[in-house]
Amino acid sequence: MATQALELYQVTKVFKKDAELIKAVDSVNLIVSQGEMIVFLGPSGCGKTTTLRMIAGFELPSSGKIMIQGEDMTNVPVNKRGIGFVFQNYALFPHMSVYNNIGYGLKSRGEKDSEIKNKVQDALALVGLAGAGNRFPNQLSGGEQQRVALARVLVMEPKLLLMDEPLSNLDAKLRIYMRTEIRRIQKKLGITCLYVTHDQAEALTMADRIIVMNRGKVEQIGTSMDLYRNPQSLFVADFIGQANTITLPVDRVEDKTVTVKTSNGWSFSARAQQSEKINKAGNAVLVVRPEHIQLAPYRANDTSKLSGTVISSVFMGGHVEYRLELGEYGQLLAFIPFASGNSIFKEGERVLIEIDPESAIFLPA
Amino acid sequence: MTKKQEHQEKSILIKKDPALFSALAAVWISLAVFIFLPLLKLLWATFFINGSFSFANLEKILRKPYNVKAFWNSIILATSVSISGTFIGYFFALAVTRTTWPKILKWFLGAVSILPLISPPFTSSISLTLALGPNGMLLKAFGIKNLNFYGFWGTWFSETLTYFPVAFMVLTAILSTMDANLDDAALSLGASRGRMFRTVTIPLSMPGISNSLLLLFGSSLADFATPLILGGHTFPVLPTQAYLQITGMYDLRGGSSLSFLLLIPALLVYLFQRYLIGKKSYVSITGKSGARSEFARLPVALTIIVLVMTLFISIFILYLYFIILWGSFVAVWSVNNTFTLEHYAYVFGHGSKAITDTLKIAVVSTILGSILAVVIGYVVQRKKFPGKRILEFSSMLNYALPGTVVGIAYILAFNEKPILLTGTMTILVAAYVFRYYATGIRSVVASLQQIDPALEEASMSLGADTTRTFLHVTIPLIIPAVLAGMRYLFIHCMTAISATIFLVSVRWTLLTTRILESMTELQFSQASAFSIVLIVLVFIADSIMMALMKLTTRKFGTSQEQIYGNTGA
Numbered sequence: 023m024a025t026q027a028l029e030l031y032q033v034t035k036v037f038k039k040d041a042e043l044i045k046a047v048d049s050v051n052l053i054v055s056q057g058e059m060i061v062f063l064g065p066s067g068c069g070k071t072t073t074l075r076m077i078a079g080f081e082l083p084s085s086g087k088i089m090i091q092g093e094d095m096t097n098v099p100v101n102k103r104g105i106g107f108v109f110q111n112y113a114l115f116p117h118m119s120v121y122n123n124i125g126y127g128l129k130s131r132g133e134k135d136s137e138i139k140n141k142v143q144d145a146l147a148l149v150g151l152a153g154a155g156n157r158f159p160n161q162l163s164g165g166e167q168q169r170v171a172l173a174r175v176l177v178m179e180p181k182l183l184l185m186d187e188p189l190s191n192l193d194a195k196l197r198i199y200m201r202t203e204i205r206r207i208q209k210k211l212g213i214t215c216l217y218v219t220h221d222q223a224e225a226l227t228m229a230d231r232i233i234v235m236n237r238g239k240v241e242q243i244g245t246s247m248d249l250y251r252n253p254q255s256l257f258v259a260d261f262i263g264q265a266n267t268i269t270l271p272v273d274r275v276e277d278k279t280v281t282v283k284t285s286n287g288w289s290f291s292a293r294a295q296q297s298e299k300i301n302k303a304g305n306a307v308l309v310v311r312p313e314h315i316q317l318a319p320y321r322a323n324d325t326s327k328l329s330g331t332v333i334s335s336v337f338m339g340g341h342v343e344y345r346l347e348l349g350e351y352g353q354l355l356a357f358i359p360f361a362s363g364n365s366i367f368k369e370g371e372r373v374l375i376e377i378d379p380e381s382a383i384f385l386p387a
Numbered sequence: 388m389t390k391k392q393e394h395q396e397k398s399i400l401i402k403k404d405p406a407l408f409s410a411l412a413a414v415w416i417s418l419a420v421f422i423f424l425p426l427l428k429l430l431w432a433t434f435f436i437n438g439s440f441s442f443a444n445l446e447k448i449l450r451k452p453y454n455v456k457a458f459w460n461s462i463i464l465a466t467s468v469s470i471s472g473t474f475i476g477y478f479f480a481l482a483v484t485r486t487t488w489p490k491i492l493k494w495f496l497g498a499v500s501i502l503p504l505i506s507p508p509f510t511s512s513i514s515l516t517l518a519l520g521p522n523g524m525l526l527k528a529f530g531i532k533n534l535n536f537y538g539f540w541g542t543w544f545s546e547t548l549t550y551f552p553v554a555f556m557v558l559t560a561i562l563s564t565m566d567a568n569l570d571d572a573a574l575s576l577g578a579s580r581g582r583m584f585r586t587v588t589i590p591l592s593m594p595g596i597s598n599s600l601l602l603l604f605g606s607s608l609a610d611f612a613t614p615l616i617l618g619g620h621t622f623p624v625l626p627t628q629a630y631l632q633i634t635g636m637y638d639l640r641g642g643s644s645l646s647f648l649l650l651i652p653a654l655l656v657y658l659f660q661r662y663l664i665g666k667k668s669y670v671s672i673t674g675k676s677g678a679r680s681e682f683a684r685l686p687v688a689l690t691i692i693v694l695v696m697t698l699f700i701s702i703f704i705l706y707l708y709f710i711i712l713w714g715s716f717v718a719v720w721s722v723n724n725t726f727t728l729e730h731y732a733y734v735f736g737h738g739s740k741a742i743t744d745t746l747k748i749a750v751v752s753t754i755l756g757s758i759l760a761v762v763i764g765y766v767v768q769r770k771k772f773p774g775k776r777i778l779e780f781s782s783m784l785n786y787a788l789p790g791t792v793v794g795i796a797y798i799l800a801f802n803e804k805p806i807l808l809t810g811t812m813t814i815l816v817a818a819y820v821f822r823y824y825a826t827g828i829r830s831v832v833a834s835l836q837q838i839d840p841a842l843e844e845a846s847m848s849l850g851a852d853t854t855r856t857f858l859h860v861t862i863p864l865i866i867p868a869v870l871a872g873m874r875y876l877f878i879h880c881m882t883a884i885s886a887t888i889f890l891v892s893v894r895w896t897l898l899t900t901r902i903l904e905s906m907t908e909l910q911f912s913q914a915s916a917f918s919i920v921l922i923v924l925v926f927i928a929d930s931i932m933m934a935l936m937k938l939t940t941r942k943f944g945t946s947q948e949q950i951y952g953n954t955g956a
Binding site: 079099103104 | 849855
C-alpha cells in the first residue's frame with residue numbers, strides 16, 4: 023500500500039474557557055491520499071480551522087494521532103513538519119520585499135543564494151508575478167499578496183499545502199478567478215492540499231473530497247456530487263446547496279425506500295438515508311432541492327400531487343423563485359427555469375407541486 | 388483538564404520550550420533580587436525589631452504631628468495636582484484635536500508641552516524660584532513685595548506645570564481616537580455644539596480623564612524634588628520627610644516607616660489603575676474607516692477659553708525656560724546681572740564627572756532596560772506559562788512605587804553582604820532599569836498586540852525555529868516600539884532623582900544631584916547652567932531616537948506611531 027499523505031486518528035482538541043471544557047474538535051478521523059485536494063467546509067466555529075492548525079502543528083491535539091506521509095507528527099513542532107500554510111490575511115512579512123518573503127523559508131533551511139534566486143524566480147513565474155520581487159507587500163493589491171503568500175509556501179515544496187480561508191479577503195470576482203488558479207497550480211504540481219472555507223461554492227469547485235464539519239465533528243466526507251445527492255444529515259443537506267426540509271408522516275418503510283402520506287391523501291416514495299433510524303409510526307424529513315421541483319396549474323381533487331399556495335414569486339432572470347405555503351407542513355422554495363413565453367404564477371394562486379423522486383431523499387426526523 | 392495533566396504541562400515547559408524556560412528563569416531571578424528583595428527589606432525594617440514583629444516604628448513616626456501632617460499634605464497636594472493638571476491637559480488636548488487652528492499653532496502647543504517631560508524635575512521649581520521667589524523677576528516687574536511663594540501654593544503650581552503634559556498625552560490619545568461620526572450623529576439629532584460637547588465628548592473621554600487623574604496623583608505623590616525646593620518647612624510631604632529622616636538623622640527605620648506610609652496610597656492607585664485598564668472600553672483603531680468625517684468644532688465660548696488658557700500657559704512655560712537660560716549666563720542672579728560664561732566653565736570643569744557619569748549610566752541602563760523590556764513584553768504578550776499575570780504585575784511594581792520608597796529599599800537591601808552594591812554603578816543602573824523599563828514593556832506589549840501572530844506562525848511554518856523567528860520577524864516589527872521605550876527610559880535616566888538621590892556616591896554622581904546641591908547652596912546660576920546642559924543633552928538624544936523611530940516605521944509604512952504615543956505616560 024502506498025503511503026498516505028495524511029492520516030488523522032481520533033484527533034481531539036479541548037479548550038478551557040472560563041473553567042468550562044469545550045471540545046473544539048471531536049474525534050476526527052481522516053485519510054488523505056497523495057495529490058488529493060480536500061476541502062473542510064462548515065460554519066464558523068465548527069472546528070475546521072482548529073483541525074487545520076493541528077495538522078500544521080500550530081496547536082497540539084489534546085488526544086489522537088497525526089501522521090504525515092507515514093510519519094507520526096503528533097508532537098513535532100511546526101518548523102520540522104515540512105508543511106506549507108497559507109493564512110487568511112496572507113501574513114506576509116511587511117518589512118521584507120516580495121523576494122525576501124519568498125526566499126525566507128529557503129534561507130532558514132540554509133540553501134545557497136544562487137539556488138534561492140532560481141527557485142524564487144520560478145515561484146514568482148508560477149503565480150504570474152515575475153518581476154515583482156523588489157516590491158514590498160504594502161505596494162501589492164490583495165490578489166497579488168495572495169499570490170506571494172502562495173509562492174512563499176510552494177517554493178518550499180511542502181509535503182502538505184494547508185490553506186485557511188485564503189480567499190475570504192478578496193472581492194467576489196477575484197475570488198472566483200483565484201480559486202480556479204489555485205486548483206490549476208495544485209493539479210500541476212500534484213501537491214496534496216487541505217483547504218478550509220465556509221464558502222460552499224469554493225468547496226464545490228475546488229475539492230476532490232469535501233469534509234463537512236459541525237460543532238467539532240465530521241458530519242460527512244464525500245465528493246461534491248455525493249454530498250449534494252446523498253446528504254447523511256439535515257445539516258449537510260442544508261449546507262451544500264439549498265434544500266427544503268419538510269417533516270411528513272411516515273406511511274411505510276421498505277428496505278431503503280420510505281413512503282409518506284399527508285392528511286389529504288398525497289403519497290410519495292423516495293430513497294432514504296439511515297432508513298433504520300426512521301420511525302415507522304412517526305415522521306420523516308423529506309429533503310428536496312428547489313431546483314428539483316416542478317409546478318403545474320391547480321386541478322381540484324388531484325391527490326397524486328402535493329398542492330400549495332404561492333406566497334411570493336421573484337423573477338431572477340434564468341429562473342423564477344417561488345415560495346409556497348403547504349399549510350400544516352410548512353413552506354417550500356422552488357426554482358422554476360424560465361423560458362420566454364412561460365407564464366408566472368401569481369401570489370395567492372394555488373398550484374400543484376411535482377417532486378422528482380430520483381432527486382429527493384428522506385432522512386430521520 | 389485534570390490536575391495531573393496541568394502538572395505535566397508545567398513540568399515539561401523546560402523540555403517543550405527551553406528558550407522560554409531560561410528567559411523566565413532569568414527574569415524571575417532578576418525580579419527577585421531587584422524588586423522583591425528590596426521591598427521585603429523595607430517591610431522588614433518597618434515591622435520587625437530584633438527579629439520580632441512590631442508596630443513600634445510606625446507608632447513612633449505617627450506620634451510626631453509633623454509626620455501626620457506630611458501624610459495629609461501629600462494626599463492633598465496629589466489630589467490638587469491631579470485635578471488641575473488633568474484640567475489643563477484636557478484644554479491642551481481639546482486645542483490639538485477639536486479646533487481648526489493653524490497647524491503651526493498646534494505644533495507649538497505640542498512642542499512646549501514636551502519641554503517639562505524632557506526636563507529634570509527641578510526645572511520649573513528653579514525658574515519659579517527665580518521668578519516668584521525672594522528677589523523674583525516677576526515680583527519685581529509687578530512691584531509685588533512679600534509674596535510667600537514657598538509652601539503648598541508654590542509646590543502645587545510647579546507640579547501642575549510639570550505634570551500636565553502627561554494628562555495632555557493621555558487625553559489627546561483618547562480624544563483623537565473617538566469616532567467623529569458620533570459628533571455628526573449628535574448634531575444631526577439637533578443637539579447644539581455645547582450640548583454635543585457635554586453629552587458626547589466629555590462622557591466618552593471619561594476613561595482617559597480617570598486614567599490621567601490617577602497617573603498625576605501617583606506622580607505628584609512620588610514627587611520629591613519639587614517639594615524639597617519649594618515646600619519649605621511649613622509644608623512637609625512624605626518623600627521629603629523620608630529623605631530628611633535618612634540623610635539628616637541617619638534614621639533608616641524611621642525613613643522606612645515613612646516610605647511605608649507613602650507606599651500604601653501609591654499601591655492603591657496602581658491597583659485601581661490596573662483595574663480600570665483591565666475593563667477598558669477599547670477605542671479601537673480599525674484601520675479601514677471609510678469616509679472619515681471631521682470632529683465637530685467646540686462651542687465658541689469654550690474655544691476662546693481654550694485659546695487663552697493654552698496660549699497663556701505655553702508662553703509662561705517658555706518664559707520659565709528663558710529665565711533659566713538667562714540665569715545661567717549672569718554672574719549672580721538678580722544682584723549682578725553681567726554676562727558671564729563662568730557657570731558653564733564650572734559645569735564643564737568641576738561638573739564634567741557628573742556629565743560623563745550620567746551619560747554612562749543612562750546609556751547602560753537604556754540598553755539593559757530595553758533588552759529586559761523586550762523579553763518581558765514578549766513573553767507576557769505572546770507566550771502561555773503559569774504565573775504570567777503575577778510576572779507582569781510584579782515587573783511593574785518599582786515603577787508604581789514612589790522613587791523615594793525604591794531608593795530607601797535599595798539602600799536597605801544592598802548595603803551589606805551578600806549583595807553589597809552601595810556606591811557602585813550597578814545599584815544606580817538597577818534602580819533606573821527596574822523602574823523605567825515599564826514604559827518599554829508597555830510599548831512592546833502594545834506593539835505586539837497590533838502584530839498578527841500569523842506572521843510568527845508563517846515564519847515557523849516556513850521552517851524557521853523560535854530564535855530565528857524572533858530575530859528576523861518579531862524584532863524588526865517591534866523595533867519602533869522598542870525605540871519608543873528606550874527614548875523614555877533614557878530621558879528618565881537622565882532626569883530622575885527621587886530614587887537615585889539615596890544611591891549616589893563619591894564614585895558615581897549624577898547631574899540631577901549636582902543641580903540639587905547647587906540649589907541648596909543657593910547657587911541659582913550654577914543650577915541653571917547644569918539644567919541647561921542636561922536639557923540640551925536630553926534633547927539631542929531624544930532627537931536621535933525620534934529620527935530612528937521615523938526611519939524604522941517609514942520602511943513598511945505603518946502608522947504605528949500613534950500607538951506608541953499613547954503608551955508614553
